[in-house]
Amino acid sequence: MAAYLLISIFILELTDPPAPQDTSLPQIGHSLGGNYFPSKTGELTNTTATISEFLQPGPPDGSEPHRYIFLLFHQSRDFFNQTLVNSTTSIANFDIS
Numbered sequence: 001m002a003a004y005l006l007i008s009i010f011i012l013e014l015t016d017p018p019a020p021q022d023t024s025l026p027q028i029g030h031s032l033g034g035n036y037f038p039s040k041t042g043e044l045t046n047t048t049a050t051i052s053e054f055l056q057p058g059p060p061d062g063s064e065p066h067r068y069i070f071l072l073f074h075q076s077r078d079f080f081n082q083t084l085v086n087s088t089t090s091i092a093n094f095d096i097s
Helices: none
Strands: 010-016 028-038 069-074
Touching: none
Parallel strands: none
Antiparallel strands: 010 028, 010 069
């Protein structure tokens, strides 16, 4: 692992894009958190509260397989000063863009 990654802090997002059989359904944001940092083995660790607590995926019966995407971003110093998303923001209609 590159040395600079060991001193970096990251944002982790778990997103569920629209169901394959009905792309009109909203994107779901299953979890969003900051202050993730890698251990020497590369495992991500977080010791702070997430912005959006993990919500276990639960696709409806008969649904085609869903895709779950983990996105990892380098965290800026002012990440926790942002006002676009907070713990009361709906996970439905989540838009990663």
